[in-house]
Amino acid sequence: MHPSRRGFLLGSTAALTLGGASLSVHAAETDSRFVLIFLRGALDGLSVVEPYGDANLKLWRPNLLLPEPGKPKGLNDLGGFWGLHPALKTMHALYLANDLLPIQAVAGPDRSRSHFQGQDMMEIGAETRMTSGWLNRIAALLPANPNCDTAFTMASTSPLILHGPAPTTTWDPFHPRPHVSAGFYENIVAMHANDKLTGADLADGLRERRYIDRVLAGTSYNGVANGFPRLARAAARLLAAPDGPRLAELELGGWDTHSGQVPRLADALATLDAGVAVLRADLSDVWSKTAILVLTEFGRTVRVNGAAGTDHGTGTVAFLMGGAVAGGRVLVDWPGLAQGQLFEDRDLQPTLDIRAVAKGVIGPHFRLSPDNLATVFPGSEPVHAKSGLLKV
Amino acid sequence: MDFHAIETTTSATVPNMVDMALHAFRRFGFGRRGTEPLPDDPRLWLKAQLRAPDPLLGRPGPSMRNTALAAERFAQAQKSGAPLPGGFAGLFADEMTASLQYAVSTDLPFRERLVWFWANHFTVSARGGPWPFGLNGTYVFEAIRPHVTGRFADMVKAVMRHPAMLDYLDDTHSVGPDSPVGLSQHRSINENLARESLELHTIGIQSGYTQHDVTAYAAILTGRQMNTEGDQPGFVFRADMHEPGPQTVLGHSFPAGFAGSEDALEWIADHPATHHHIATQLVQHFVADSPPPPCVAKVETTLRDTHGDLTQAMLTIIDMDEAWQPLTKFRPPAEYIIAVQRALDLPFEPGRALLDATDDLGQPFRNPLLPNGWPDTAADWVAGEPLLKRADWAMTQASRPNAPSAEAVAAATLGDSCSPSTRQAIARCPTPAEALATLFASPEFLRR
Numbered sequence: 001m002h003p004s005r006r007g008f009l010l011g012s013t014a015a016l017t018l019g020g021a022s023l024s025v026h027a028a029e030t031d032s033r034f035v036l037i038f039l040r041g042a043l044d045g046l047s048v049v050e051p052y053g054d055a056n057l058k059l060w061r062p063n064l065l066l067p068e069p070g071k072p073k074g075l076n077d078l079g080g081f082w083g084l085h086p087a088l089k090t091m092h093a094l095y096l097a098n099d100l101l102p103i104q105a106v107a108g109p110d111r112s113r114s115h116f117q118g119q120d121m122m123e124i125g126a127e128t129r130m131t132s133g134w135l136n137r138i139a140a141l142l143p144a145n146p147n148c149d150t151a152f153t154m155a156s157t158s159p160l161i162l163h164g165p166a167p168t169t170t171w172d173p174f175h176p177r178p179h180v181s182a183g184f185y186e187n188i189v190a191m192h193a194n195d196k197l198t199g200a201d202l203a204d205g206l207r208e209r210r211y212i213d214r215v216l217a218g219t220s221y222n223g224v225a226n227g228f229p230r231l232a233r234a235a236a237r238l239l240a241a242p243d244g245p246r247l248a249e250l251e252l253g254g255w256d257t258h259s260g261q262v263p264r265l266a267d268a269l270a271t272l273d274a275g276v277a278v279l280r281a282d283l284s285d286v287w288s289k290t291a292i293l294v295l296t297e298f299g300r301t302v303r304v305n306g307a308a309g310t311d312h313g314t315g316t317v318a319f320l321m322g323g324a325v326a327g328g329r330v331l332v333d334w335p336g337l338a339q340g341q342l343f344e345d346r347d348l349q350p351t352l353d354i355r356a357v358a359k360g361v362i363g364p365h366f367r368l369s370p371d372n373l374a375t376v377f378p379g380s381e382p383v384h385a386k387s388g389l390l391k392v
Numbered sequence: 393m394d395f396h397a398i399e400t401t402t403s404a405t406v407p408n409m410v411d412m413a414l415h416a417f418r419r420f421g422f423g424r425r426g427t428e429p430l431p432d433d434p435r436l437w438l439k440a441q442l443r444a445p446d447p448l449l450g451r452p453g454p455s456m457r458n459t460a461l462a463a464e465r466f467a468q469a470q471k472s473g474a475p476l477p478g479g480f481a482g483l484f485a486d487e488m489t490a491s492l493q494y495a496v497s498t499d500l501p502f503r504e505r506l507v508w509f510w511a512n513h514f515t516v517s518a519r520g521g522p523w524p525f526g527l528n529g530t531y532v533f534e535a536i537r538p539h540v541t542g543r544f545a546d547m548v549k550a551v552m553r554h555p556a557m558l559d560y561l562d563d564t565h566s567v568g569p570d571s572p573v574g575l576s577q578h579r580s581i582n583e584n585l586a587r588e589s590l591e592l593h594t595i596g597i598q599s600g601y602t603q604h605d606v607t608a609y610a611a612i613l614t615g616r617q618m619n620t621e622g623d624q625p626g627f628v629f630r631a632d633m634h635e636p637g638p639q640t641v642l643g644h645s646f647p648a649g650f651a652g653s654e655d656a657l658e659w660i661a662d663h664p665a666t667h668h669h670i671a672t673q674l675v676q677h678f679v680a681d682s683p684p685p686p687c688v689a690k691v692e693t694t695l696r697d698t699h700g701d702l703t704q705a706m707l708t709i710i711d712m713d714e715a716w717q718p719l720t721k722f723r724p725p726a727e728y729i730i731a732v733q734r735a736l737d738l739p740f741e742p743g744r745a746l747l748d749a750t751d752d753l754g755q756p757f758r759n760p761l762l763p764n765g766w767p768d769t770a771a772d773w774v775a776g777e778p779l780l781k782r783a784d785w786a787m788t789q790a791s792r793p794n795a796p797s798a799e800a801v802a803a804a805t806l807g808d809s810c811s812p813s814t815r816q817a818i819a820r821c822p823t824p825a826e827a828l829a830t831l832f833a834s835p836e837f838l839r840r
Binding site for chain 2: 201
């Protein structure tokens with residue numbers, strides 16, 4: 001919540017420096033919404049946006065392929081070479097409405113193939129370790145909101161991507177509340193007032209809890225599946241509020257398909273798609289101002305392993321979607337799957353840095369300057385923002 | 393009270409024995425239970441726990457046979473069309489609730505903290521699939537609990553042959569490509585366990601191992617399989633799935649076969665990078681979020697000199713002055729829940745109340761998101777809404793019948809460490825329950 005949260009460990013000087021940076025910058029007022037959906041566990045991009053037109057694919061993974069477009073339970077065609085996994089029904093409709101942009105053969109700069117290292121570096125958004133995440137550093141560039149933090153996650157714990165100089169919120173819409181006297185929480189906040197670790201966080205937390213309670217009052221979850229789709233509903237309600245937060249992080253697991261990949265992936269993708277359907281419906285009033293980035297820490301091996309699964313790899317898929325996104329096509333510089341074209345003879349060769357995508361979205365979306373973008377992704381100057389990702 | 397100041401002050405005041413005893417309860421245990429007697433010598437009290445037998449190991453505990461039977465009943469019901477039993481869900485809830493209740497009631501809380509620490513270090517998360525879920529209690533009982541005061545290498549070896557870990561990190565899917573099974577079924581290596589074992593369990597990612605080391609180590613770990621059927625379900629070594637030929641890891645060659653793989657585990661567990669890695673984590677857990685390098689060096693030296701004797705490592709920490717600075721560590725949610733229960737000293741609530749509380753407060757027990765387990769610093773746990781949720785839950789607990797008074801709990805658990813601002817906040821509360829909940833939500837009670 002509080003600027004000192006990460007800085008605390010570094011000592012007060014670092015905290016003040018980071019806090020000062022967040023206070024000194026005030027970008028123009030923005031009405032844009034940005035959602036990041038982190039698919040933790042490493043998504044096999046080749047199974048989700050499948051290059052069915054590449055003859056090499058079936059040499060590496062014959063038992064992982066889905067029927068081609070037009071066949072029963074087959075892929076949904078994305079222009080003659082690519083097929084979208086059939087579990088992604090809503091996302092296919094978004095593609096047809098030019099609101100979904102699949103991005104293939106993308107990766108962050110990390111090559112460790114470690115979930116933790118890969119996720120951490122994806123969340124940090126730099127090539128060397130930092131104690132803050134890039135979604136937080138965007139929030140630090142946006143105007144402060146008196147009601148609540150600019151960025152939030154719908155979860156019980158805060159991910160690294162939201163750690164850093166800007167205050168951010170961790171919100172669980174299904175947490176039960178006890179009956180207490182008026183003033184119970186205010187008294188607790190006062191008790192912590194002089195605690196450098198907790199004081200400011202608790203005060204901000206209570207102010208924000210009162211606001212979020214008002215926004216979410218009366219939200220119905222009837223007909224919405226438990227888990228990710230319900231969290232998507234609460235997140236969308238907050239994002240749709242005119243005076244609410246602007247950045248949301250959602251996460252979904254189930255992608256670490258070392259075995260039995262085909263059925264496991266179908267289940268996980270169906271959950272993702274159900275959440276996307278909720279976001280699309282609940283954000284309809286602000287859809288034209290919305291960009292959603294779906295990413296994962298890295299891809300998986302091109303070859304199937306001994307358990308009808310895949311192991312940790314490199315290049316994979318990401319998605320951009322929303323009314324603001326110039327979709328209806330596949331963004332790819334296809335590296336090919338022939339022997340010799342694989343990264344380290346095992347993985348899809350990445351041909352696009354995820355930071356180029358992120359910079360290409362958030363730059364125009366939040367009217368951030370190149371200097372701003374360099375603070376969001378330190379050291380990324382050689383990675384140029386991809387142009388043309390948004391409709392305007 | 394200025395907690396930041398406490399962290400930067402070094403032994404400016406010599407604490408008295410009562411303060412030291414209360415600190416020992418908090419820092420090395422889960423907080424004082426009711427008004428249990430204060431040890432005369434807190435350091436000796438801790439050291440005695442390292443030498444006392446673990447009472448849970450003296451009686452039957454969770455077993456793979458129980459889990460396998462539950463799986464069998466489920467499969468039979470599926471086949472016959474009978475109503476499906478609960479699978480592993482009931483087993484998991486019962487075993488985890490029992491573990492949480494044991495942490496509340498034990499007279500050896502320091503030993504139990506070690507079990508929690510190492511279970512997290514060698515995480516098998518319940519979300520990892522049916523066997524990591526159903527075997528979670530068995531795993532900690534068989535692979536972690538017996539070794540927390542023994543040799544680190546013995547814990548590594550127990551972990552690396554336990555079906556829960558082998559399945560969680562996919563070693564049961566790993567087959568040597570040149571083994572008989574690999575050749576006939578065209579199966580190959582799954583390197584998941586090898587990579588996490590190096591990165592998380594032993595030498596750590598800073599040690600600079602390569603993809604070659606991971607691949608070779610994965611070959612060494614082939615053939616480690618689980619048998620889920622019959623009277624003796626458990627670990628089995630399948631020579632016909634084991635990659636033939638010697639393998640070189642970190643420049644050291646190991647012969648093929650089960651004995652060779654055990655040698656590799658011994659060697660990696662006693663590697664200097666492993667000593668440094670686990671010393672850093674122990675000091676971060678028991679001393680300070682930013683582990684003081686001299687403290688890490690002391691524990692590292694102990695581990696090197698004793699070849700990984702974990703009792704000696706903990707004796708080194710107990711004897712450090714830095715470990716006796718009060719209230720410098722923040723309680724993660726699960727520890728906080730146990731501390732509140734011990735302070736209340738009431739009969740247990742029915743069902744899986746404690747397990748549900750760990751979900752609600754953001755640290756679902758034995759169910760972290762990833763194999764690196766739960767984080768261990770205040771920065772990972774301090775935020776407004778999560779702390780308000782602790783206050784919410786504390787209120788439900790403080791409202792239970794026969795709960796003690798806030799003043800009594802403050803005196804029993806904090807003594808002179810209870811600050812004037814906390815005492816004032818308690819005094820302002822209109823009801824005894826809100827006063828107690830406020831104490832549980834205080835800066836002091838959130839720390840250990």
